[in-house]
Amino acid sequence: MNLDVREDQDDVPDLVESGRNAMPAATSETADGALQIEQSYQNPDGSKVPITIVTGYLGAGKTTLLNYILSEQHGKKIAVILNEFGDSADIEKSLTVNKDGEQVEEWISLANGCICCSVKDSGVSAIESLMERQGAFDYILLETTGLADPGNIAPIFWVDDGLLSSIYLDGIVTVVDAKNILKSLDEPALAETVDEDNEEYHSHDKEPTLTTAHLQISHADVILINKADIVTEAELDIVISRIRSINGLAKIQTTEHSRVPRLEGFLLDVHAYDGSTELPAFQAKGHSHLDPTITTISKPLSIFDPQRISELESWLQTLLWNDAGQKKEYEIHRTKGYVPCTDGSARVIQGVREIFEIIEVDGNRDDLEKEGKVVFIGRGLEHIPQ
Structure with a gap:
């Protein structure tokens, strides 16, 4: 991994001397004085x-x-x-x-x-x-x-x-x-x-x-x-x-005085971006009357043939990525979904803004009798193509 560290910019802080447990990265200096970190800790x-x-x-x-x-x-x-x-x-x-x-x-x-x-x-x-x-x-x-x-x-x-x-x-x-x-x-x-x-x-x-x-x-x-x-x-x-x-x-x-019941699940071990298959029972669609600015909507997804997951990826790219010179009528801040597949496996969708990932996870045979869903949080979501 090459990470550019420029001392005259606010890229990387000048930390204290390495401790005994430190494993210093290999570095080299470029012509313009930038330090290249060749290997991460x-x-x-x-x-x-x-x-x-x-x-x-x-x-x-x-x-x-x-x-x-x-x-x-x-x-x-x-x-x-x-x-x-x-x-x-x-x-x-x-x-x-x-x-x-x-x-x-x-x-x-x-x-x-x-x-x-x-x-x-x-x-x-x-x-x-x-x-x-x-x-x-x-x-x-x-x-x-x-x-x-x-x-x-x-x-x-x-x-x-x-x-x-x-x-x-x-x-x-x-x-x-x-x-x-x-x-x-x-x-x-x-x-x-x-x-x-x-x-x-x-x-x-x-x-x-x-x-x-x-x-x-x-x-x-x-x-x-x-x-x-x-x-x-x-x-x-x-x-x-x-x-x-x-x-x-x-x-x-x-909370009172910012005291959480426990650290795990609230600050630590949140696991918000891994292959967790848990999705809230949230079924609302369209504009919220409580907050007209940002809303959460849920869309159903049919059971997928694993060989057609590329179509799911293309659909998400169309929704989340902006074409050059074109503005969408909506913006998506957070994406999370669960898609059962015909072979018994499943896919979990995780996304923030235009960055997303489709993760393969073990499915549940009972899911074959259900449809999947994807949840979007954002603005103007009533304009998302059907």
Whole structure:
């Protein structure tokens, strides 16, 4: 794998010296001074490390959640990477951001075995450099900036197995503020609206306002509705219904002070992009009356002959890929599907934006009496061709 590391850009952080468990990559220097990483770090046992993207507005409770991870005795070695200084002074004061005019990332080793750092780059090369310098981890959590679009970040970590990356995308967790999320969706500040000059969204001039909150919810695999204790039960029900109307696939959990019932399934071991055959019993079609901007729809898929899977792939390409110079009337943020096949096998469909994968899994003979389905989350989905 060739990863371009340019010291005068924000591509890869300059991390601390390699630890005793590090396996430095072979490198070479090009004519323009770029460092080429010829081989990525691999864990001693050859296993890959899952990375979970944690997103949400400033003040929603992301950093409270990560502080909990960094302080609890959970017996796991977790690397927490901060891409912004949120609302935690304890973490902020421990990190060196600038030294003599140069970007510096300082690793903070914690008593519970976790480490914490700040980086300007959130790419694969930065994370693999982390692995080289600090040794193996059980998990990596990446906190994004408050207004980050996870749909732009997730494909970075969706690395093909052939590239021999040491990390893989496990899931996207979005933290929302139960008290303020409806205002963020309906009455956003200018900075919270999607750039009107962004061609991907500009074709929807007559559509309701698209906000970063919509994007963070629509791409999420787990949604934590934090500060549930400061709203009434009726208000919380409205928030849950609104979020479910945007994303019918995500696991939703209400929290107080960002405390989840357990780490596994909510932050760790999400397995949102593997061959899981579980799909929610979501049958809604067309436009949502709860949120007119982003919706979730389900479409039936007939049982497939395995020899015709290429037709399924072509259909998905037609839906998800943009032709040069042409704009679609819809945009798809998340795709997930399950297709039984006539030979007893099955296919799982996973996708974020235009990136998708069809995974072969063991099927169930009972599935031959059922039809498959594919679920889309996005905007203007009523315009998807039948």
